[in-house]
Amino acid sequence: MSNNTASNTTFKALVVEETSDGEFKKSIKERSVSDLPDNDLLIKVHYSSLNYKDAMSASGNKRITKHYPHTPGIDAAGVVVSDKSGTFAEGQKVVVFGYDLGMDTPGGLGQMISIPADWAIECPESLTLKEAMIYGTGGLTAALSVQKLEKMGAKPSDGEVAVTGATGGVGSISIAILKQLGYDVIAFSGKPEQSEHLKELGASEVRHRDTINEIGSKPIGRELWANAIDTVGGDYLANLLKQTKAGGAVTSCGLAASPELSMTVIPFITRAVSLLGIDSVYIPLTDKKAIWERVATDMKLPNLESYGEEITLEQTPEYLDRFIAGKTVGRYVVNVKG
Known part of the structure; x- marks a missing residue:
């Protein structure tokens, strides 16, 4: 996909907006790739997952996210659309955890993300993109x-x-x-x-x-x-x-x-x-790759699908509220691509 074509691409994303009375509203909106930051690596997100930090961002916690409107999602698994750095090939499956994703950089609860290339790692062959997000x-x-x-x-x-x-x-x-x-x-x-x-x-x-x-x-x-x-x-x-x-x-x-x-x-x-x-956000990429290889080998769980409940992007506002209310159980995997 050419850069011009990519910049005109629209996609769905969860958007959190601050209202005039200081409340925070969550809704699914259509956005354009041109709205994303100008980073090297453009990824089409297939799956994300929900974490407590996402719920804090979605509820307006300024210690997590300083600027709104914003798309949360500290996890993403998807396919490379383009990479100006040359690190990844088009179509390569990658996973992203931590750094600034979903904090003040639009995150994995959108169907497209634009990030620095050194935030991503290749998805191990022994894991599907969905399985990667069951872990998240x-x-x-x-x-x-x-x-x-x-x-x-x-x-x-x-x-x-x-x-x-x-x-x-x-x-x-x-x-x-x-x-x-x-x-x-x-x-x-x-x-x-x-x-x-x-x-x-x-x-x-x-x-x-x-x-x-x-x-x-x-x-x-x-x-x-x-x-x-x-x-x-x-x-x-x-x-x-x-x-x-x-x-x-x-x-x-x-x-x-x-x-x-x-x-x-x-x-x-x-x-x-x-x-x-334990820091899972800013650890060196080499350490992140090493632990991820263990997750894909001796730490890989049998019947992995049973550890995560799959939900749609449209369901994320309701499920993020459950985190704040203390009503969550296990892992929630978001089928972002629909």
């Missing part, structure tokens, strides 16, 4: 969390791994990957009605999330799990650390409960517990 940023974050625990020496024989926010995108994929790699998982959730679902994903045991906080204000508690993956932050993260076994580690990748961390350093200096930060 949530699955990538889960895989990075498990890998970081492994780098700290974690192994299945150490004991149970606790996972918070278990019904969410990161939590649910974390459980499944851990189970596949041979770990016993304790799933913590505020949705007891999802207990059977979590056991189907691979959890050995499901507990209510508030049991983590029964320790109260004590600086340290009994050693209950070998390692943990926290997706919610706040007191849940602090109290996970207080109850992790000596030499264990807890990864942190979310703040749905709170960005604050209030605790003493006692678990760090008396049990050598480690707090591990």
Whole structure:
């Protein structure tokens, strides 16, 4: 497709607009490629996925997206239309996670995106574009969390791994990957009605999330799990650390409960517990390619389709509202191409 032809191409996108009274309105609109930023790589998006960050952008969170109107979508999987840098060939299948996509750069909830070429990686042959988005940023974050625990020496024989926010995108994929790699998982959730679902994903045991906080204000508690993956932050993260076994580690990748961390350093200096930060947005492209190869090989989940609910682009406003209301379960894959 020539540059002139591409610039005249129209496509559908979710557009979030700020109204005169300070509210934010979500609707599906027709846009033109000429509305997109002038970057090297133009991609026709086939699938995207929904993440909590997309919901924050769509609700007008200025810490995520500064300028409106805007198209959210921090994930995209599609086919290259053109690449002025020469990195990718026309028709090549690629995936995009993180960087500024869906934040202040129009994102994957539009049928076309224009990005720097070094934001994209080739989609592994063992994954379809839809499967790639079943993982999405949530699955990538889960895989990075498990890998970081492994780098700290974690192994299945150490004991149970606790996972918070278990019904969410990161939590649910974390459980499944851990189970596949041979770990016993304790799933913590505020949705007891999802207990059977979590056991189907691979959890050995499901507990209510508030049991983590029964320790109260004590600086340290009994050693209950070998390692943990926290997706919610706040007191849940602090109290996970207080109850992790000596030499264990807890990864942190979310703040749905709170960005604050209030605790003493006692678990760090008396049990050598480690707090591990997880970044899936700005990690080097080489590291992103490496973890993605694991997602496509030893971390690839069987029956992958069962981990994601497919929705249409037109359904995204309703589903993004569910994130804010805390009513999501698992991963949501958006069929953008229709």
